[in-house]
Amino acid sequence: MTERLTDVAWLLDLAGVFVFAVSGALTAVRQKLDVVGLVVLAEITGLGGGIVRDLMIGAVPPAAFTSLGYVLVPLAASALVFFWHPHVQRLMPGIMLFDAAGLGLFCTTGTVKALAFGLSPLHAVLLGTITAVGGGALRDLLxxxxxxxxxxxxxYALPALLGAAAVAATDAAGLHGDGVTAGAAVLAFGLRVLAMRYGWRAPRPRGVSD
Amino acid sequence: MTERLTDVAWLLDLAGVFVFAVSGALTAVRQKLDVVGLVVLAEITGLGGGIVRDLMIGAVPPAAFTSLGYVLVPLAASALVFFWHPHVQRLMPGIMLFDAAGLGLFCTTGTVKALAFGLSPLHAVLLGTITAVGGGALRDLLxxxxxxxxxxxxxYALPALLGAAAVAATDAAGLHGDGVTAGAAVLAFGLRVLAMRYGWRAPRPRGVSD
Amino acid sequence: MTERLTDVAWLLDLAGVFVFAVSGALTAVRQKLDVVGLVVLAEITGLGGGIVRDLMIGAVPPAAFTSLGYVLVPLAASALVFFWHPHVQRLMPGIMLFDAAGLGLFCTTGTVKALAFGLSPLHAVLLGTITAVGGGALRDLLxxxxxxxxxxxxxYALPALLGAAAVAATDAAGLHGDGVTAGAAVLAFGLRVLAMRYGWRAPRPRGVSD
Known part of the structure; x- marks a missing residue:
């Protein structure tokens, strides 16, 4: 993915990987996994969504397997959580903000990459959303x-979907570039923050309750 | 996959996707998932087997990511189950018949596609079976x-395996075409229906009981 | 993978697949799965790590889908466990030794293949380790x-990681060939056996206990 990201976008992408990796490592602590489980969950939460996207569009090897940064950043997150997880956990409200930022970034850069590989707008939106939520889903499964x-x-998925859709819509209208992507990322980020702030809920099928 | 399917086969394939997607959406209702879980399970149950097959044979992007129909049909199944799942559940015996039809169709078209990509008969049979049962397995895991x-x-897997084997055997004997595939699909469908009707059971290892 | 393995290495690789497949089949017995579950777990435990590696490096179709041996060996392991699992279970201490041998072999041949496909040493080590532990992880998930x-x-993962790192380090130093790979495999095998013998434990994050 590095080859199609500007330097700023690449740093932001690594920041997103870092935050997701921290959430994976904290899950490992909560589940009492050992150091192997902690590192694996950090790597997969940070990189899993992008790996799935790259396999689907045929960008092989996936970016995670061609760039050192993508492997080392989750390692740094693992070390941080391994030694100082009580402190990290106390920063959780702040981490949720960064997680929202990672969500916004991943859904938009994922859509941009899928479009660049020739996928239709609908499929690119799908893959952008998978990029954003896939790592966390793999974390939970593992x-x-x-x-x-x-x-x-x-x-959570809905803000990502809307951010991805904003990218695909502006692309179809002939608008591209970091500015547009950033705007869509801010849209997804903002929606996610508002959803947390006001406790918005996704509906369940008619008649289903706890 | 569309490029190698006739119009009739393509419609039948979409019908199979629809039925599998309904079963995924109903599982989401039973597990009290929200609307995101319902749509994800519908999409993955309907498309997962074919996606795994396409990744394995190198048909990238998978058919699910190049055709609008493959994404929209599970969405339609999701809407149906989201709003009217009590009615859908009452139709379950009929749905099981359609599921058997989907099984027959997926195992045979999956084998045909794997053979077209140059895999050996044995591996094509394996991938045909994975096409048929993979979506349901992913639904359960998720x-x-x-x-x-x-x-x-x-x-369930055995009728799919036999249908796939029938395709590979006739192909090795020089027989191809929609007619042969349809015959093998009917074979798998019929075996599955008989297995349900007469309660045939798969064996367990010696000495294993409940 | 066959095309880059010597005859001896290929036989050893099949032996590793066999041992891993036995462990998958025994898990199926323990979990009271039926014959389908037993065969699926045998195949996936034996082949899953290599399939994931091949998908990541773009070696498609994966070796498991181009060589008959890779499919038939887990079938033989399945038959053995299906009919004689009480006897097989009694051989468990010996099987653990073979499992350690499979671990050593898979982590090194996996690294060699990833390097041959042009991955960086770090990423090749990662994929070598995934080759060794991926099948068992899929077995457990399923x-x-x-x-x-x-x-x-x-x-378990750590000896594999060190064996893979030994391959990458010697490769970077200009040393290749079956002898070097075998040495690294013996290193991983030996570490794994010592870890079992002396009950070495992987650490957990600070403050986490049972």
């Missing part, structure tokens, strides 16, 4: 849980 | 269950 | 368990 994105009714 | 196909002793 | 490699504190 730690023995149903992916939270499937049931916990937080608005 | 909803926190061991894949039913691995333990529930219904004859 | 049978409804958190992958043991993530939490059970045995030194």
């Amino acid at each position: 730690s023995g849980q149903i992916p939270a994105v499937l049931y916990d009714r937080q608005l | 909803s926190g269950q061991i894949p039913a196909v691995l333990y529930d002793r219904q004859l | 049978s409804g368990q958190i992958p043991a490699v993530l939490y059970d504190r045995q030194l």
